[in-house]
Amino acid sequence: MYKIGDISKLAHVSKRTVDYYTQLGLLEAERSASNHRYYTEDAINDIHMIMKYKAQHFTLDEIKEKLALKKTLNNDTVYKSLENLSEHMKLLDEDFVQLQALIDCLDTRHLRYLNKKINTEGKALLQSWTLFLKEMT
Secondary structure, eight states: BHHHHHHHHHTTSSSHHHHHHHTTSOOOOOEEOOOOOEOOOHHHHHHHHHHHHHHHTTOOHHHHHHHHHHHHHHHHHHHHHHHHHHHHHHHHHHHHHHHHHHHEEEEEEEEHHHHSSSSSSHHHHHHHHHHHHHHOO
């Protein structure tokens, strides 16, 4: 546990900044019996994240939301989300391989028609997947 002066030195910010972030609810502190604030190691990481978000021009309210979201996530949640995403990507990959095989069989007239129907984002996605698949093989 760190006092406000210690945490400010470790995070390379002023005590006033730590106090301000605490008042806004961006940082959490525990109060001692003598009413001193103590911060955990997580506060240093949170300050660094706040600085990164500020550099990206997020508002303090947006930063508060991002920090709150980070606290609700745990390793199990993240791992399960990554597993789900990985499984979804595998299914998309299979679909894309089948689609690419069908596209390769189309004649020029059908390719022009298909090209008109696929929007810009779809084309970019198809090109990205094509490049990705080539790199993987």
